[in-house]
Amino acid sequence: MSAALTQTELIAVLVSIIDYMPYVMTIHKGSTLPSGSFEPGHQSLQAGLRAWIHQQTRYPVGFLEQLYTFADQDRIYNQPQVRTISISYLGLVRHQNFSLNETEWHGWYEYFPWENELKPAVKNIRETMVGALYEWQSRKTEDTEQTKRRIEFLFGLNGYAWNEDLILQRYELLYEAGMISEAGNRYLERKDFAGQGMFADHRRILATAIARLRAQIKYKALVFELMPTEFTLLQLQKTIERIIGRSLHKSNFRRMIEQQNLIEETGHITDQYRGRPAKLFRYQKSIVDARAMSGSKLPLVRN
Amino acid sequence: MSAALTQTELIAVLVSIIDYMPYVMTIHKGSTLPSGSFEPGHQSLQAGLRAWIHQQTRYPVGFLEQLYTFADQDRIYNQPQVRTISISYLGLVRHQNFSLNETEWHGWYEYFPWENELKPAVKNIRETMVGALYEWQSRKTEDTEQTKRRIEFLFGLNGYAWNEDLILQRYELLYEAGMISEAGNRYLERKDFAGQGMFADHRRILATAIARLRAQIKYKALVFELMPTEFTLLQLQKTIERIIGRSLHKSNFRRMIEQQNLIEETGHITDQYRGRPAKLFRYQKSIVDARAMSGSKLPLVRN
DNA sequence: GTAATAGTGTCTTTCAGACAGTATGAC
DNA sequence: GTCATACTGTCTGAAAGACACTATTAC
Numbered sequence: 001m002s003a004a005l006t007q008t009e010l011i012a013v014l015v016s017i018i019d020y021m022p023y024v025m026t027i028h029k030g031s032t033l034p035s036g037s038f039e040p041g042h043q044s045l046q047a048g049l050r051a052w053i054h055q056q057t058r059y060p061v062g063f064l065e066q067l068y069t070f071a072d073q074d075r076i077y078n079q080p081q082v083r084t085i086s087i088s089y090l091g092l093v094r095h096q097n098f099s100l101n102e103t104e105w106h107g108w109y110e111y112f113p114w115e116n117e118l119k120p121a122v123k124n125i126r127e128t129m130v131g132a133l134y135e136w137q138s139r140k141t142e143d144t145e146q147t148k149r150r151i152e153f154l155f156g157l158n159g160y161a162w163n164e165d166l167i168l169q170r171y172e173l174l175y176e177a178g179m180i181s182e183a184g185n186r187y188l189e190r191k192d193f194a195g196q197g198m199f200a201d202h203r204r205i206l207a208t209a210i211a212r213l214r215a216q217i218k219y220k221a222l223v224f225e226l227m228p229t230e231f232t233l234l235q236l237q238k239t240i241e242r243i244i245g246r247s248l249h250k251s252n253f254r255r256m257i258e259q260q261n262l263i264e265e266t267g268h269i270t271d272q273y274r275g276r277p278a279k280l281f282r283y284q285k286s287i288v289d290a291r292a293m294s295g296s297k298l299p300l301v302r303n
Numbered sequence: 304m305s306a307a308l309t310q311t312e313l314i315a316v317l318v319s320i321i322d323y324m325p326y327v328m329t330i331h332k333g334s335t336l337p338s339g340s341f342e343p344g345h346q347s348l349q350a351g352l353r354a355w356i357h358q359q360t361r362y363p364v365g366f367l368e369q370l371y372t373f374a375d376q377d378r379i380y381n382q383p384q385v386r387t388i389s390i391s392y393l394g395l396v397r398h399q400n401f402s403l404n405e406t407e408w409h410g411w412y413e414y415f416p417w418e419n420e421l422k423p424a425v426k427n428i429r430e431t432m433v434g435a436l437y438e439w440q441s442r443k444t445e446d447t448e449q450t451k452r453r454i455e456f457l458f459g460l461n462g463y464a465w466n467e468d469l470i471l472q473r474y475e476l477l478y479e480a481g482m483i484s485e486a487g488n489r490y491l492e493r494k495d496f497a498g499q500g501m502f503a504d505h506r507r508i509l510a511t512a513i514a515r516l517r518a519q520i521k522y523k524a525l526v527f528e529l530m531p532t533e534f535t536l537l538q539l540q541k542t543i544e545r546i547i548g549r550s551l552h553k554s555n556f557r558r559m560i561e562q563q564n565l566i567e568e569t570g571h572i573t574d575q576y577r578g579r580p581a582k583l584f585r586y587q588k589s590i591v592d593a594r595a596m597s598g599s600k601l602p603l604v605r606n
Numbered sequence: 607g608t609a610a611t612a613g614t615g616t617c618t619t620t621c622a623g624a625c626a627g628t629a630t631g632a633c
Numbered sequence: 634g635t636c637a638t639a640c641t642g643t644c645t646g647a648a649a650g651a652c653a654c655t656a657t658t659a660c
Contacts, residue, residue, distance in 0.1 A: 006309050008374070008388060038374070045374045069372040069390050071311070071341070071348045085311060085388065087372050234612075251614070252650065259648095275611030276657040537639075554641070555623065578638025579630040607660105614655070622647085629640070 008038040010049050011088040011202070013067070013209035014057075016095040016105065017226040020238040023095075023105040024206060025057075030106040032199040033206065038087070049089055057103070062225040063092040067208050070201065090209040092225040108210060109245075110196045111203055115167055115210075117246040125193050129179065130155050136177040164244045165215045171207040214244050221262055224283040230266055232278035233257065311341040313352050314391040314505070316370070316512035317360075319398040319408065320529040323541040326398075326408040327509060328360075333409040335502040336509065341390070352392055360406070365528040366395040370511050373504065393512040395528040411513060412548075413499045414506055418470055418513075420549040428496050432482065433458050439480040467547045468518045474510040517547050524565055527586040533569055535581035536560065 011033050014025040027034050036052045038045065046064060053061050067088040095105075109116040114125045130151065137147045154170045156162030174194075175183050181197035197203065216222055223240055237253050257263065264284055269277040314336050317328040330337055339355045341348065349367060356364050370391040398408075412419040417428045433454065440450045457473045459465030477497075478486050484500035500506065519525055526543055540556050560566065567587055572580040 006311055008309055045372070066371060068369060069348065071390075087374075232612085249650070250612095251652090254613075256649095270612095272611080272658085274609075274659055276613080278612055535639085552623065553639095554625095557640075559622090573639095575631085575638080577632055577636075579632095579640080581639055609658105609660085611658085612656075615653085616651105617653100618649105618651080620647105620649075623645085625642105625644075627640105627642070629638100631636105631638080633635085633637105 006083040006085055009035050009084055009086045010038050010045065010052065011035040011086050011205060012049060012053060012091055013088065013206055014053070014061070014091045014093055015209065015213065015226070016093050017239055018095050018105065020235060020242055022108045022243050024108060024209075026104050026106050028199070030104055030110070030196065030198075031202075033202045034103075035086070045087060046089075049091075053091065057093070059093060061091045061093050063090075063222060065090050065212070067205065067212060070205075088205045088208065090212055092213075092222065094226065094228070106196075108206075111198065111206060112167065112171070112210070113193060113195050114170070115164070115245045116242075117162075118241060126155060128193055129174070130157065132179060133173070133177055136179075162246075164246060165211055167214065168204070168207045168211045171204060175204075217243060221283070224262075227283070230268065230280040230282055232270060232280060234278060236263075236281075309386040309388055312338050312387055312389045313341050313348065313355065314338040314389050314508060315352060315356060315394055316391065316509055317356070317364070317394045317396055318512065318516065318529070319396050320542055321398050321408065323538060323545055325411045325529075325546050327411060327512075329407050329409050331502070333407055333413070333499065333501075334505075336505045337406075338389070348390060349392075352394075356394065360396070362396060364394045364396050366393075366525060368393050368515070370508065370515060373508075391508045391511065393515055395516075395525065397529065397531070409499075411509075414501065414509060415470065415474070415513070416496060416498050417473070418467070418548050419545075420465075420467075421544060429458060431496055432477070433460065435482060436476070436480055439482075465549075467549060468514055470517065471507070471510045471514045474507060478507075520546060524563075524586070527565075530586070533571065533583045533585055535573060535583060537581060539566075539584075 012025075012035065013033060016023050016025070025034060026032060034056065036049075036056075038048050045066070050061060050064065053059075067090050069085060069087045071083065071085045109119070113119075114122060114129055116122055133151050133155075134148075137144060137151060140147060150173060152158040153160045154166055154173055171180070174180050179194055180203075181194060182201070182203060195203075198206070213222065217240060223236065223243075227236065227239065233254055236257070237248055237250065241248050262283055263281040266280045266282050268280040270280065271277065315328075315338065316336060319326050319328070328337060329335060337359065339352075339359075341351050348369070353364060353367065356362075370393050372388060372390045374386065374388045412422070416422075417425060417432055419425055436454050436458075437451075440447060440454060443450060453476065455461040456463045457469055457476055474483070477483050482497055483506075484497060485504070485506060498506075501509070516525065520543060526539065526546075530539065530542065536557055539560070540551055540553065544551050565586055566584040569583045569585050571583040573583065574580065
């Protein structure tokens, strides 16, 4: 084993919920994910990252999970002799005002407009994208049939159901088709359709993080890392809906939550302008700490 | 960002099926997972690993997926000034005779005897382990209630169902409890219960790989990367059973396979000593290539 | 009373899990 | 016919999905 000159960088996808909507922490006006170099003094990767986040945001992270390690040749952009290995992490933090001036929070769907089914415009966006994808597919010389099936599968066409967990695969397909600005957008002109671009492969890393969160929220009690200490059932439902990008069925959602025994009433109720006040809940710490609870599915609404 | 002297190593968990049983490729008499250093000349991590595996085994890998990146302080065992970053991968290969003399294949369950429910002795093993775990738990001074629930949850006691995907979490619990030789086994004397030890944290990496495979086999068409070109339904069922470590229900398994449209008859049948010959199948390449097919659950048998 | 939001009851369809059965080969 | 292994038909109970309903506040 030879020791090569490499630098190791930690990239953090820090997610928080503001007004039931998922946001990601960025620097440089939303173009870049925060990152820092990994110092040999750190005990472990996780410890290094936690220390760094605390220093930057003055706020402790709850859930922190490794996403993926990149070391592609074309990621080297500063020094040709030095290889950069990037280890990306997903972190969940409860929102509060962060002091750092460079820091900004941006909504997920600025970068992936086609992923939010809750917005009415999404239908139009998806149709336009699929049209452009089919055009690209018809010009291909090989794997045309396979590519057609891939488009149908990823965009929920022709008998396939839409699967929100496949956000990364959809991004990669759009990238291949040249419809992503980082790859030199040639087919899709409207930026509000193709989404905001990011530095290097940071948007790909963000897609990986969203995919992980969308997949895990279905069988782990992750949401509670993002919720305030007291919340109503509808607030919980709205938060999950905006993370997975589609609407849930109200009474079935409540039934599911009840079955899991994850939360308990606080005894308090909301104070609101009009309508019936809602009961407030907190999650049962003892159960959530066990993590990785048994399987549960979200009751989806078909449109 | 400062450039620190680090070496990057790739660790491969190569899995293959021999006689319906999952095996892992090792060196040094089963104690070590194969690894190699990552050369800066390589295009990407995946490319580097594929090249290395091909050179070592003369056989192309099908499925290859990144598992986890480790860089803990205590992983440094040779040069104190050099930090080692280990990136682990799971690879699936169809078995054939490998030429390398150092190379050996070992059955998964030599390292995790408690994970194979198909062996009758497992009941005894699990009971002994749970007994030792409870003893350890009762001696703890803090988190005793929480630890008790953790034991119950991970070992399928007191209302919880056994979940084969939690192999890594079980290993970590046993490690914490000092029942794993790598951590200085103090509580469990019988080696045929605690399993074969491995170099450094290699057994932990193997547990990560098995967990990933067990989880993904339920919703992706991964098995076919391990099967021969022609196989019977019972061979397919047996293979999956031994990967997840528990038995499946025959007719329900067939119904599930049929629903998915993943395989087709070849028209051939088996040639056997006695009993009715079985139809041979092959998988439909076009569909498997699409990968990440829609959700499917395995029909389990309760004992 | 109306408007607005919170929360519940129950029907239907689907499918996992379990049981039993039949089919086809060698002898 | 027996034995052994391969394969199929169908019942049941739980739960996902869908729809309509009632409850509690402010005015």
